[in-house]
Amino acid sequence: MRERRVPDRATSLTIVLVILSFVLMTLDIRSEGGGVMGTFRSGVQTIFTPVQAAASSVIDPVIDLVDGVANLAGLRDENQRLRDRINELESRLDEVGTLEGEVQSLRRILRLTAADEALPKIAAQIIARGDAFDASFRINAGTADGVLIGNPVVDDTGALIGTVTEVTDRTATVVPIIAPAADGVRVKSQTGEVGILRGRGSSNLMDYQVLDAKAPVLVGYLLTTAGSERYPGGIKVAKVVEDALPEAQRITTTAEPLADFGRLDFVAVLQWSFSTSIESTTTTTTTVPEEGSTEGGTP
C-alpha cells in the first residue's frame, strides 16, 4: 500500500498565502480600491509616507546632481539647440502676439476661460514611485490640501500627467496616462475630430485612435483633452508622431505625451471633478454673468 504524503508546514502555509493573495486581488478589484482594502491601503501609506518623503528629500537632489554632471556634454548640445530655437521663436513672437490678442478678445466675447487657467491648482512633489511594472507614483498632497479622487494632474508646463486614484490625508496616488491599466483619454486634434489616447506603459508612447475619422492626422498635431467625465477640455496631452490616413473611417497612430514622465519631480493637481463641473455648468446656464467675470470649469 502506498504511503500518503503529508505536505510540510511551509508548503501548507504557501498554499494558504497564495489563496489569500488571490482572494485579496479579487476583493480589491471588486471594491475598486474602496472599502476595507482602501482603508488598509491608506493606513500603510500613511505609515510609509514620512520615511519616503524624507528619503526623497535626500535622494532627489543627489540624483539630480549626478544626472546633471553625467549629462554635461549633452547639456551643451541642448543649450545650443535651445538657443537656435529661441531665435526661431523670437522671430515668430510678433505673429503670436497678434494671435494671442485675437484669442483673448474671442474668449471675452464667448466668456470662456482656458481650462488650466481657470482651475485652482495644488502643487505637489513626487515622494515615491511604483516598481518596474507599476507606473503609478505618490505625491505629498492629500485630502487635507483639497485633493480628491479623480482630480487631473498636470506637470509644470500644464501637460496632462494622469489622475488621482487613491487619496489619504497627506498623500495621493496618481496613475499616469501612459500606464496600460489607465483609462483612455478622450482627446481632439486640430482637425476637431475626437479620439482616444491609450498608454503603452514605460515606452513613453501612446496609441491614438480615432473612430469615424474623415481627415488625416499629421505629425506634430497637438492633442488636447476633449472634455469628459475624467478631464476638463483644453488640457494639452500629446503630439502625433506618425502620419495616418483614415482607413474605413478609422485612424490608428502613435502619439508622444508632452510630459516627460522620466524626469517628473513636481506636479500640479487640478481641483476639478466632473460633478463640480456639472454644477458649475448648471449655475452658468441659469444666471446671467456680469460683464468681465470669468466662468466655466471653476468649481
Next chain:
Amino acid sequence: MSRRILIALASVAVAIVLQTTLLARVPLFGVVPDLVLLIVIASGRRLDPEPAVFLGFTAGLVMDLLGSAPLGLRAMTLTLVAFATVRARERFEVSIPTLGLAVLLLAFGGTVFLAIVGTLFGQGILSDPLAVRQMILGPFYDVILGVGVLPLMTRLLGSGHPREVPL
C-alpha cells in the same frame, strides 16, 4: 519573534523605501532592479521555511499597498519566490556561480509570473513594449545587485544553517 526575523523585516522595510524612492528614479535602459525581491531571496536563504515564506508575503503585500496594482499581486509573487528559494537552497548553496544562477532564475521566474498574473488581472503589463526588456534585463541587474546584498544579508542574519524542508 526571533532576532533574525526582525532583522529580515527591517531589511524589507528599508528595501521598500529604497525601491520606491531611489531605484525607481534611476532606470538603466528603462529597466530597474527589484531590491525587494532580492531581499526576499536573500532572507529565504537564511531563515526557517515558514518565516521565509511569510516574509515574502508581507513584503509583497506592503508593495501592493503602496502602489496602484491589485492588492495581493506582488504578495502572491513574492510568496512563491520565497517558497522556491526555501525549496531549492540546499541545491544552489554549493558555489558562487550556482548561487548567481539561482538568483537569476528565481528573479526571472518571479518577474515573468508577476507580468502574466498582472496582465490576467487587468494591469496590461504584457502590452508594454518594455515589459520583455524588464523580464530579461531585470534579473541580471538583480544578480549584479546581489553581489553586495547577499553577503550583507548573510552577515545580518548569520550564516548558520536554517531548518530544511523535507523534499
